[in-house]
């Protein structure tokens with residue numbers, strides 16, 4: 199089965215708790231929090247309080263995507279508020295080791311993300327220190343963008359690079375049933391979807407259809 203991670207960025211902010219309950223009831227395993235600082239990406243989104251307030255309301259695996267400069271500065275608050283996985287961008291800091299050490303010591307899963315323009319070789323040195331790779335299939339900063347199919351080769355390349363390591367490949371941006379199927383075919387394990395789920399006629403149905411993409 200494919201793991202589905204609805205992105206809260208596309209949810210109706212006026213009914214956030216209800217939207218979280220809806221996707222959880224539909225069987226989504228992960229909840230994807232897009233955190234933006236207006237510097238690393240040209241947009242602002244949520245602060246850590248969103249994790250703090252959603253934590254007591256949900257049993258889902260909290261997948262925090264930090265699209266911020268100097269991500270190390272933000273780790274304590276997201277760690278304290280209940281993140282299960284924190285993903286930082288390889289482009290966002292020269293000192294990934296301090297990030298990995300902090301997350302390891304706090305028993306939080308470690309994710310590394312790369313923008314579409316960043317080559318897969320950039321993350322090769324870190325493969326033995328991470329649990330998840332978040333491959334951006336849009337330029338980070340906004341939901342509702344078009345899937346960049348030129349990233350499919352990178353997914354296949356990273357799948358190959360990982361070998362037998364226990365690392366999940368997560369894809370993020372423009373994911374729907376069609377693009378999600380293409381990503382799963384070349385090695386994706388986790389599908390982040392915002393607009394496709396929250397704008398669907400039936401988000402519950404949509405989540406179940408995405409989960410079935412992994413069935414051979």
Ligand code: DX5
Nearest residue numbers: 338339341342372391392393
């Ligand atoms: C973009 C975010 C994505 C985005 C996905 O910077 O990282 O998670 O919200 O949204 P959709 O699925 O609408 O492309």
Ligand code: ZN
Nearest residue numbers: 232263370390
């Ligand atoms: Zn994201």
